[in-house]
Each structure stands twice: as C-alpha cells, then as structure tokens.
Amino acid sequence: MIIFPAGESRVDAIASRLDQFQCLLFLDIDGVLNPYGGPGGGPGPDAIDTEMVAHLNHILQNTNAGIVVSSGWRVSHSAIRAMAKAGIDQWHTRFLGVTPSLPNYTGDHSAVRWKEIQKWLQRNHWEGRFAVLDDMGLISEHPAFFQTEEEVGLTREIADQVVKHLQT
Numbered sequence: 334m335i336i337f338p339a340g341e342s343r344v345d346a347i348a349s350r351l352d353q354f355q356c357l358l359f360l361d362i363d364g365v366l367n368p369y370g371g372p373g374g375g376p377g378p379d380a381i382d383t384e385m386v387a388h389l390n391h392i393l394q395n396t397n398a399g400i401v402v403s404s405g406w407r408v409s410h411s412a413i414r415a416m417a418k419a420g421i422d423q424w425h426t427r428f429l430g431v432t433p434s435l436p437n438y439t440g441d442h443s444a445v446r447w448k449e450i451q452k453w454l455q456r457n458h459w460e461g462r463f464a465v466l467d468d469m470g471l472i473s474e475h476p477a478f479f480q481t482e483e484e485v486g487l488t489r490e491i492a493d494q495v496v497k498h499l500q501t
C-alpha cells in the first residue's frame with residue numbers, strides 16, 4: 334500500500350514518480366494482453382497471455398515507460414492484482430495508476446476511453462511522449478494510438494511500432 338505524506342495529494346505523489354519515466358503507456362487488457370477466444374479462454378485479467386506479456390516487456394525494456402491502466406478492468410482490484418502477477422517487467426515500479434472514469438452519456442465507449450486518457454494526461458501535467466494500446470478504435474489517425482486485433486492481441490510487430498514511436 335502506498336502511504337502519502339501529510340498534505341501531499343495523489344497527483345503530487347504521482348508527479349514525483351513520473352520524473353523517472355521517459356514516456357507513458359496507456360494499457361488496455363482484453364484484446365491486448367489476452368486474445369478473445371485464445372487458449373487462456375479470455376477475455377479477462379486471469380487469461381493474460383505470456384506471449385503478449387513478452388511483447389509488452391519488449392516495449393517496456395526498450396523505452397523505460399511508466400504504465401497507466403486504461404482498461405475497463407481498472408476498477409477491479411483483483412484485475413490489478415492479476416496484472417501484478419503476470420510477469421510484466423518492473424510492474425511495481427512502472428504502475429502509476431488508472432485513468433479516471435468519466436460519465437458515458439452517448440454510449441460511445443471508445444470516445445469516452447480516449448477522453449479518460451486525455452483527462453489523466455491533463456491532471457498529471459504530462460507533456461511528454463505516450464502511447465495507447467487498445468483493441469477498440471479509440472481515435473483514428475493519432476500517432477500515439479496503436480490498435481490491436483481483439484482475436485490476436487499484442488503482436489511483436491505492433492510492439493516494435495510502439496517502441497519506434499516512443500523512442501522518437
């Protein structure tokens with residue numbers, strides 16, 4: 334458990350940790366770290382696929398990225414615990430939190446998820462590089478957005494593209 338010093342807000346606490354990262358990765362779970370209909374019987378955080386974790390670790394080890402979970406599973410403590418046990422490179426150091434939950438008036442989950450990511454960036458005053466991995470089409474033609482196929486999940490090819498984006 335993280336104990337914040339008296340008078341320090343959560344945003345300030347994250348800010349002090351943000352300094353150690355060169356870039357950020359907003360991470361979805363279903364369709365990214367587990368394929369729908371995959372051998373793990375996904376989706377769900379308990380079905381996280383070791384091959385996809387290896388591709389994620391390729392990104393992390395080549396970019397020094399902090400992680401913000403943007404998946405719908407972010408509200409589930411057991412899902413976050415499952416991620417902590419999934420073999421993600423330096424999870425306890427990299428995990429910075431989750432995106433806020435904004436009201437969804439239109440029923441457009443993709444648009445709201447993108448707004449939640451923008452909100453996190455704004456709240457935490459992050460103006461550096463970031464990438465977003467999701468199997469939903471959150472936004473079209475944004476250089477930071479990388480879409481996986483829900484039945485395939487994260488591939489080495491997409492991981493390489495993310496590394497390239499985060500390194501430039």
Ligand SMILES: [Mg+2]
Pocket residue numbers: 361362363364365467468469
């Ligand atoms: Mg998904």
